[in-house]
Amino acid sequence: MDYQKLIKEYRKKPLFDSRELPVRLSCDRSSIEKIIPQREPILLVDAVTGLDLERGAVSGFRKIDPADPVFKGHFPDYPVYPGSYTLEMIGQLSLCLYYFLEGNTTNVTDDAVPVSARATRILGAYFLEPILPGATVDLLACKIDYSGYLATGVGQAIVDGRVCCVSVGEVAIL
Numbered sequence: 001m002d003y004q005k006l007i008k009e010y011r012k013k014p015l016f017d018s019r020e021l022p023v024r025l026s027c028d029r030s031s032i033e034k035i036i037p038q039r040e041p042i043l044l045v046d047a048v049t050g051l052d053l054e055r056g057a058v059s060g061f062r063k064i065d066p067a068d069p070v071f072k073g074h075f076p077d078y079p080v081y082p083g084s085y086t087l088e089m090i091g092q093l094s095l096c097l098y099y100f101l102e103g104n105t106t107n108v109t110d111d112a113v114p115v116s117a118r119a120t121r122i123l124g125a126y127f128l129e130p131i132l133p134g135a136t137v138d139l140l141a142c143k144i145d146y147s148g149y150l151a152t153g154v155g156q157a158i159v160d161g162r163v164c165c166v167s168v169g170e171v172a173i174l
Contacts, residue, residue, distance in 0.1 A: 001144065003123040003168045006154060010166045011126050015140045015156055018059035021050030023106045027060075027096070034112040035099040036092055044089040045139065048096050051106055056143030058097040062089050066133035081131035086165045090155035091119060094141040098151060098173070101143065116174040120150065125167035135159045149173060 027048035033039065050059040064081055071079035095115050100106065102115075131137060141155035151173055157165040 006144075007124045007126055007166050007168055010154065010156060011128055011163060014158060014163065015142050015154065016052075016055075016057055018050050018138065018140060021052045021057060021059060023051040023053070025049055025051055025106070027108055031108040032092075032096060033114075034108050034110075035114055036095045037114040037116065038092055042088070043092070044085060045092045045096065048093070051097075051100055053101060053104065053106070056097065056101060058093060058100065058141050060093045060096065060139045062137045062139060064131060064133055064135045064137060068133070071133055079133050081133075081135070083125075083127045083165065086127070086131060086137075086157050087122060087125060087167055087169070089137065089139055089157060090141060090165070090167055091169055091171070093139045094143075094151075094153040094155055094169070095171070097141050097143060097153070098146075101146075117151070117171040118174060120170045120172050123152070123168040123170060125165065127165050129159065129162050129164040131157065131159060131164050137164070144168070146173075 046062050048060040138158040144152040152170045154168045
């Protein structure tokens with residue numbers, strides 16, 4: 001697959017319309033903590049809101065707290081949410097997708113076990129718009145490939161309908 005072509009295609013338009021996902025979810029942070037290993041202060045997805053198991057697509061969001069200490073140093077005169085954190089948001093939503101796909105489920109059970117994965121590489125990313133304090137970031141992710149060990153996905157961070165970041169990444173599922 002030509003990943004550069006894929007990320008260029010999705011620089012200006014959403015991967016999909018999250019309102020059209022067939023399953024609506026109310027998966028909050030406590031549910032997310034059951035299915036992915038990240039915790040505060042690096043848990044960067046506030047909710048998972050939609051799912052399409054057949055297509056391998058998921059939506060969610062993150063509200064950027066203006067008081068987040070990251071803005072003190074990035075940057076004092078022009079606070080911008082770091083690109084590496086934006087990639088992490090997309091990656092965490094993608095791990096949530098993996099949980100639902102692997103279990104062929106639309107529910108987070110009480111006995112859920114967090115997905116164990118390690119990032120292996122970013123295959124491409126564009127940072128198109130800054131994410132500013134107070135923004136609500138809509139997150140979208142789609143499965144590209146899964147070999148039983150390596151999973152590849154594409155995702156976006158969108159604010160007010162504008163694509164701020166699009167990336168393709170790969171993780172090893174442990």
